[in-house]
Amino acid sequence: MTNLIASLAEISDRYDAVFCDLWGCLHNGRTPFPAAVAALRAFREKGGQVVLLTNSPRPRSSVQAQLGGLGVPEDIWDDIVSSGDASQYALLSGAVGQRVHHIGAPKDEVFFTDLPGDAPDPAPITRVPLADAEGVVVTGLRDDQTETPDDYRATLLLMKAQGLPMLCANPDLIVDLGETRLYCAGALAQAYEAMGGTALYYGKPHPPVYDLARRRLSARTGRDDHAILAIGDGINTDVQGGIGEGIDTLFVTGGIAAHEFGPDPARPDPARLTAWLQEQRLSPTYAIPFLG
Structure with missing residues (x-):
């Protein structure tokens, strides 16, 4: 049974670390959420460790720079772990071969340079043209402001014909940039799998990114017995991943699924929330309208 709470402070004494999602929980792609900033700062001031765990396809340093550009203060987190980090380890281990073709925006070039x-x-x-590739790395759409997965159908069919594996550096399907909904790399991977192609994932909800987050957390604290709370608005990423890792989860209902729970995101209808979670066959430990 999911417990609907009003603030992180209600449960924060039960945990000494949080794995907190970014987009939809801490910011909307344009500005940080003041209540979320205050909640994470308060958690750290009580001695908790905050690991920002994101499905961004870019490495830690790039995510940190992006957060700084959005105005997210650095005193609310201890470390950042990204799907891009975990995917880089896979790439350098030869997961999709040594000759790879890249699909993604120019802003994602750092994936190949900041190793x-x-x-x-x-x-x-x-990095090679598609015709010469052993595998494909997808960090996102080339222009997520104008394109959809349908624009890549011919490319995906050609990849399938060549039998190329896809390394998906961001398992998210969609994200909300302010009021605009954009497609992510996971949407291309989903379309590719629907064609019978093979996609490999290293971000949430898959184990590699959690393994990396735990290692970095342990390196900071010198211990590996942390009581961890996973926070996020993605039911099939943040919540499913946390449950799979055996850690408690806090589902932010006011994120990408807010429309499912009634007209006022700040006051989700408990009955609609319960019914929707039953449909998803996932039961987060807690739910909260917005992180605060």
């Missing part, structure tokens, strides 16, 4: 220095014996990676 982790601790990857064991990284494979040399060469």
